[in-house]
Amino acid sequence: MTFTQTHLLGIEPLHPVEIAAVLDLAEDYVALNRAPEKHGQALDGLTQINMFFEASTRTQASFELAGKRLGADVMNMEARTSSLKKGETLIDTAMTLNAMHPDLLVVRHPQSGAVDLLAQKVTCAVLNAGDGRHEHPTQALLDALTIRRAKGRLHRLTVAICGDIAHSRVARSNILLLGKMESRVRLIGPPTLIPAGAAEWGVEVTDDMEEGLKGADVVMMLRLQKERMDGGFIPSEREYYWRFGLDAETLAHAAPDAIVMHPGPMNRGVEIDGLLADDINRSVIQEQVEMGVAVRMAAMDLLARNLRAGRAEERAHA
Ligand code: NCD
Numbered sequence: 404m405t406f407t408q409t410h411l412l413g414i415e416p417l418h419p420v421e422i423a424a425v426l427d428l429a430e431d432y433v434a435l436n437r438a439p440e441k442h443g444q445a446l447d448g449l450t451q452i453n454m455f456f457e458a459s460t461r462t463q464a465s466f467e468l469a470g471k472r473l474g475a476d477v478m479n480m481e482a483r484t485s486s487l488k489k490g491e492t493l494i495d496t497a498m499t500l501n502a503m504h505p506d507l508l509v510v511r512h513p514q515s516g517a518v519d520l521l522a523q524k525v526t527c528a529v530l531n532a533g534d535g536r537h538e539h540p541t542q543a544l545l546d547a548l549t550i551r552r553a554k555g556r557l558h559r560l561t562v563a564i565c566g567d568i569a570h571s572r573v574a575r576s577n578i579l580l581l582g583k584m585e586s587r588v589r590l591i592g593p594p595t596l597i598p599a600g601a602a603e604w605g606v607e608v609t610d611d612m613e614e615g616l617k618g619a620d621v622v623m624m625l626r627l628q629k630e631r632m633d634g635g636f637i638p639s640e641r642e643y644y645w646r647f648g649l650d651a652e653t654l655a656h657a658a659p660d661a662i663v664m665h666p667g668p669m670n671r672g673v674e675i676d677g678l679l680a681d682d683i684n685r686s687v688i689q690e691q692v693e694m695g696v697a698v699r700m701a702a703m704d705l706l707a708r709n710l711r712a713g714r715a716e717e718r719a720h721a
Contacts, residue, residue, distance in 0.1 A: 413538035429701035445704040446475035449506040456482040469699035528706040543576035557584040566625035591615035616656040650676035
């Protein structure tokens with residue numbers, strides 16, 4: 404068994420071999436998802452609860468489909484409709500749900516570290532679907548699968564990550580993953596949107612698109628995360644697009660076969676030109692969404708195997 408985790412809280416604790424194990428299994432699920440009959444049995448008899456304390460379209464839908472395709476009973480609990488509105492704390496909510504015996508708990512929360520805290524209090528496998536500006540591990544894994552399929556490898560690539568790095572858990576998880584897989588990362592953005600400690604992450608940092616894109620194999624664009632900004636980080640959206648927006652002309656500075664990625668939701672005309680985003684010869688944005696379901700199926704399958712093994716061991720010792 405190469406994947407030894409009991410939770411998927413971030414990329415940070417993962418060994419490169421574990422990352423490869425998730426991606427390899429996800430390849431099988433890509434094939435299943437393209438087949439006319441999309442049913443696997445890996446999660447049969449298990450209960451999956453999705454707790455989203457922050458708005459989400461694609462991530463929540465993706466986790467829901469992933470669970471259903473593998474036979475889990477899936478329940479979505481939205482913070483909007485829950486007792487959280489009545490002042491119940493995160494831990495109380497988690498304990499209440501835990502008493503219903505879920506096996507997989509998928510959590511998105513606006514505070515960094517909230518999902519780790521929750522994982523310490525429950526008896527099931529916890530998957531982080533994004534916590535504040537900390538980590539978004541399944542996004543980095545689906546990005547890695549998309550890159551590996553397009554480029555045939557994950558090592559010795561130059562990946563440019565552009566835009567609002569400071570507020571982005573997607574950037575953080577991708578930087579960690581690409582570093583572990585021995586690819587080179589360049590961060591491009593206005594200094595106000597590059598976190599203070601970035602230089603110590605083993606990445607190159609620049610505020611010049613031409614310099615940052617030079618020879619890049621992968622160009623990953625990020626949304627301006629306005630909901631996490633508490634002031635003026637950019638002069639105006641027009642000026643931002645002029646200096647940091649990606650269109651076909653700017654992309655010409657990257658490698659001739661560079662692919663364009665975006666985790667979504669996109670702001671067309673703010674960080675990326677709509678025509679480029681839709682250009683199937685350069686943009687892999689739709690593939691990212693497809694890979695998302697497969698990667699989440701693989702992650703939940705591997706966690707469920709460890710959960711079942713752990714429980715069997717507990718019974719043997721009881
Ligand atoms: C990202 C997120 O929520 O962190 N979206 C996603 O999961 N696809 C990025 C974003 O919100 O900009």
